[in-house]
Amino acid sequence: MISFSNAFAPAFYASLAFFVVGTIVAAVALARWNARLNWLGYAAHAMGGVALTALLVQRWTATGIPPLSGLFDAVVVFAWMIVLIYLLTEAILHTYWLGLLAGIAQIGFLIFAGTNEPTSALMPNLKSAWLYIHVFAYMLSYAIMTVAFLAVVVYYVYLSKQGDDETTRRYDRLTYQLVAFGFPFLTAGVITGAIWANRAWGTYWSWDPKEAWSLITWIVYAVFLHLRLWSRTWKMPLQKRNARLNWIVILGFVFIIITFFLAHLLPTAKASQHIYTSLTTTRIG
């Protein structure tokens, strides 16, 4: 249940409304395979992106710190980056499907963000420029990996039935390029986190559950990149080979969700540095 009625509510609900409209229009556009409607949905999503940008600017001016601290800000940035990457990908590829899927993801993430109190101040250990680089790199890579996941979903739900090699090759390349583009940012997220931890606590890696899961997520994408290389030697039809690789992208997305949203539920989470329950600071990513 979302109970969000504060000073940031107007921009928040405006972006949510745009995304809902964009998603519905995109769904209709898809059903009718109508280019004009697809662009209308695209425009609505773009407006949602503008509203989300306004929300982030408002957060920044209200708190005086970049809106990258606390779960609310992090998830809003996550949604914002998904919009950006969706807008870019759709402009190039005209998938018709991404408008619906990215829209659903954005709405889901925004509703989740709305259930969290926006942070108003930072604990001293969070006061570091590394925090912003760390969270930014992670959110960007997560958004890219989310769109890669959506591309896989598009392929499975719709395109794989057509069965022509050209589509398969196109989506395989799209998925690979997205993961390859996101992987350095994912790595940067891990590394900046380690550097920051070393500055703040003198330990670059302490195996706290969130760290462990972020490493696991990193490993999944590393496996994907290596497996794709190796799979060139496999003697099997393109579709079958592609299906195996796609499962890893899906697994990677599941692990991102676990790392980002669910790591605090683990039995080992009590000792985590990434979970804050003080008055001023809620959980951060």
Add this chain to the structure above:
Amino acid sequence: LATQRLRFFHSSNPVIRFLASVKLTIVLLILIGLACILGTLVLQASGIGQPPDKLLEIYTQRYGALRHRIFNALSLYHLYGSWWFTVLLLFLTLNMVVCSLRRLRRRWTQLGFQLTHLSIVFLLIGVVLGVRRSHEGQMQVFVGGESNAVRKIPELPVPSTGAQAADIMRRFDESESARLIELPFSIRLESFEVRREKEPIDKLFFVLNRPDSRPRRIDVAFQKKITRPMGRPLEIQVLGTEPLTQPTEVWVAGTNPADPPALKLEIQHMGASGLVTWFTPRQMGGRMPMPLSENIELRYVLTQTREEMQRLLDEKELPTTGTDRIRVAVAGAPAFEQPLKIGAPRRVPGTSVTVTVLRFVPSFSLDIRTREVTVPTPERINPAIHVRLEDGATSEARWVFARHPGMVSDPRVAAQVTFLESEAEAAKPTIYRVLDSADPRDRHVQLFQNGKRIGNYEGKLGLELPIQSGVVAKIAEWFDHARLEIKEMNVPGQVAMRLRIRNIETGKTDEVRLAGGREQEYGALILAAEREYPIEQFISRVQVRENGKPLFEKLIMMNAPLKYKGYTLYQSGYDSEAGDASRYSVLAVKRDPGVWFVYAGFGMLTLGLVIVFYINPLLRRRSGESQS
């Protein structure tokens, strides 16, 4: 020769081919990933942070005795440091090295690949060096104190049986001295400060009156309306916030001969006036710490006769007798005072309040990890008593500090408890003793240093009592009689909040005023107004000393450690019970020569990935374009 060696790696030897294969990379990555998952599902001993016997209890309770033994035999409780996890990492490194050498060619397009894969080798060297050669531990330094002793925090093995637990503990106790490292320099803590933001954050706290309900806190600067809090059919509108005032006793000059005399002191820093403080013989048994100084005490003695005055004036040394006393003040009854005695509940005469002294500690300190009160030294550094107060159904246990009498957090029983130290015990290095008599011309101030009198001064207006360099306490006024008056005063750090609460179902509307942190019930909801000045920084001002000589000063803060002689000192903890008044700081000390390999690995990995995934595809595209 070099090419010959490389040819070895290019050979078709099946072992070499296996070690270089991407298949092995994938298998190893999957195994390491699975191990990491396991490590987040099984409670890690380092995360629990408990002694071995406690670990045994926790683990057997959680997993059962048999599974506990199996888990322990597989090192699942120190999984990330276990031999088999290390073997996996070593194999991954070997895989990287062989694979890199096998594919080594003098081509620019190889650069990214080589950097990426060799970075893993650097990371592992760094980690191994870190494990074998690093020192880490904690040092606790008191304000004004100096230390070079670092206590290592060892990772103890998890016992499978009670006997093993006892054995581990015994060996741990025997290695006490081995766990102390001495730094080649020492740290003097000049001051410790919990710096807070100037602007407070006001929050509305609410929770259902049920034990399983998780409270929420709403920042009222951003949110003024809460609809259906915790699912209740209510709409809360925050009408406004205002400073919380409460009736407070303040000293005012009076004329009643029954009232005691009082001294008004003005603390001046470089000639500029600041704090004003009142001091009377009735206050805290006529003793109080000098504002701004821990090492100076003020005493006020009201003499009855000229002979008594002369006797005190002639005293060359402070008498060293007396006992600790406890004093309880409850509104509407005379203050009650008696010698300190542990146990034995005592009703405060004329009231319904019962007081019991539970515990006395000569030096109060709080263990950061276990949150237990510890006694770091038998000397009286911060004497405190733990007192239980009961008033009807209300009861609380609170710590009362002899030298920080104002420090009470969250009192529930309306009684003021003071812990009066015996003169002998309380003796601070410097004591100003104020001697007063019925005659305003016969007033004196004496200065005692370590119990010995070093000065007698006439108690005139304008007399300046040095506190520290540049700071003096000036006698601003001397009143023959002063009394306590009750005035509405702002309570620092507290806020009052006005709310309008409307029941959505019945339309009934109420106005509610929340005063400070005091909880109020409304329907099934518990409400409170909270004001918090967020912590901006923890600041330890330290002086680094070598061979007893000061070298330099430095502020150690979160995210701003001190680096010296290969050691890095981080702000790590403080007396969280005393909060902002903490008298010590805990510094984490690290020395890890491996960290530079790790950083080099980070740099190579980043650069390598950028080349592999961003630069190489660009170059390939360009060359593809030029070919076509």
